Amino acid sequence: MVKLIRMTKNSERIKKCVIDHLFWDNRVDASDIEVEVDGTEVKLKGKVSSYAARERAVLDAWTIQDVTKVENELSIEYPTVIEIPDDDEIKSRIERQLFWNAHIDSTSIDVEVDNGSIDLEGTTDAYWKKIRAEQLASEIAGVITIDNKIAVVPSESIVDKIVAENIISAMDRHPLVEAESINVTVEQGKATLSGTVPHWTAYRAVMDAAEFATGVVEIDDQIVVE
Template identity: 55%
Template structure:
């Protein structure tokens, strides 16, 4: 491991131990070049997601491989699948932006499947986030289909995404190439940081008419 890799690893480890939401005692960190690999286990699915975000926030990280598994503490009383499903269904029901009648959940040994439809891509992402906060979740498979309530032509979608990028101070619009076909967005290009990457993804996620996103962006 080079000095640069050692320095990057130390900063990632320090970030994980700093974050009170993440129990980093059983997380292993490997660094190859600018790629960070996380493995080991954490006590909740939410902590698994937070650990990945912690790694991404470190300057110099260009990719994160997440092999962390959820392993409940021995003293933890694992909720039944029915309990987990009910809690997820309630969180979806209480969310004012998601029509929960079109979202169907299945839970098997902590493995959650989200099926059905939503009318915007960001709602698909939000549904998964709501499920990830529920105790007892080990893994989530998001199979929600995006079915917009109105038809928006690809050119208009691309223009809206590009305009959003141009307004954002965290990303240079010239660094991101946007292509849209039948509502499916492909983002390519190279951005300098996680904040720029996240800004580009958000620009696509929050645009009306988007049904899927293919992320081919690189961080360098």
């Protein structure tokens, strides 16, 4: 069945803004990116030159006003002029990235590489460090996919109720977040976030409130951008 694409004036504006923003971003080669907009939902198709560029393209799309969803169908095709390191060299470069980061204990993280597909395993003491480890790996040439299996093991035990209260308090302090519109539950360190936010900036603020909270080991993101 053929899906009909809803192109309103707002959709056309969103599409133009996404395209303009992608071409503005010097970190992304947008020449091979196709942008589709259905209502307020954006789909990115085509190819980019690195894993990091793929992630940046998604963030660029999210920054546009009224976007409520971004579907990433971008493939990665490294330029022929770039010498792609083999798996052993990719592994070595990622391990060096982790080693030189002041906040991450690289001795607790194992890196495996198979044809550019990265597996990160091991432990860290904070959720945001797990995310940071993935970001560092994404910057290495030759990376195609990343499976982040790092487990978060907090260095101190904190009651779930306190963790939830700390997340809510962090949201309360942010001027763009209406904390009463977000439901937060924490069970054995797993934070479940649900509710609605008006835009991507508010969404990121909510996620930051959970990601940087002590005691969070996992996040179930059920937030809807309206």
